[in-house]
Amino acid sequence: MTYEGIYRKTGGMGQTKLITLYFERGLAFDLQDRDKFNDIAAITSCMKNYFRSLPVPLMTHDLHEDFVAAAELPEGDERLQAIERVLYQLPPAHFHTARLLFRHLNHVKSLSAENKMTSANLGVVFGPTVLRSPIPAREWSDMGPKAKLVEILCDHAEALFAKPFPPTSTA
Incomplete structure (x- = not known):
């Protein structure tokens, strides 16, 4: 690590x-x-x-636009809540895999003084790997938001994946 x-x-x-x-x-x-x-x-x-x-990316083609839109919101609670809402729309296998991956990457980030893998660096590496547009022409234009989303997921993995899946209703 x-x-x-x-x-x-x-x-x-x-x-x-x-x-x-x-x-x-x-x-x-x-x-x-x-x-x-x-x-x-x-x-x-x-x-x-x-x-x-993977033929269907971890963050799924269907939710690509929602993830990009959430990542582009201004920094703060609203952005984190928007990302969390989209995460809990993932298919169960994708959600559980994402939870394991981003908790692992959070741990990698915690050792960045030694491994030089900050959350921003992890975003650049994993953004295009786990989040791919169903429209090939969008791959380059979405690069920044994809990297930002992964950076946020690395930084806030514990909080964003804290609820059980599927989330229980609070009604």
């Missing part, structure tokens, strides 16, 4: 391909086996590649 640039650096192709092969074939393997897997960036590259290759 303290490896400098843990999610910014690209891993070696040999180990990245091997991990991907094992994963795709459902083979058992131990990423803590330092003789076989000694490139931390290969492991993190596999994770980024996995999220990037």
Whole structure:
């Protein structure tokens, strides 16, 4: 977790391909086996590649515009509440995966003095990976809001994912 640039650096192709092969074939393997897997960036590259290759992005095409609009609101409680509302519209598997991912990235961010991965850096790396427009021409124009959304999710993961899913009604 303290490896400098843990999610910014690209891993070696040999180990990245091997991990991907094992994963795709459902083979058992131990990423803590330092003789076989000694490139931390290969492991993190596999994770980024996995999220990037999902046919439906983690933050879903259907909710893309809502996430972008929420991220573009002025800083403050209204923006956090808007993001939270959209998060709880995700399909259950996407929500639970996002909760694990962003709590993990929050922890990575907490070690940024050593790993140099601030929430802004994580936003740049993971924004286009977990949030993709269904309109390919929008990918570049949405880059800023996507990075900002991931930055906010990293900074506020515990609060944004605090409620049970699905959220209970308070009526």
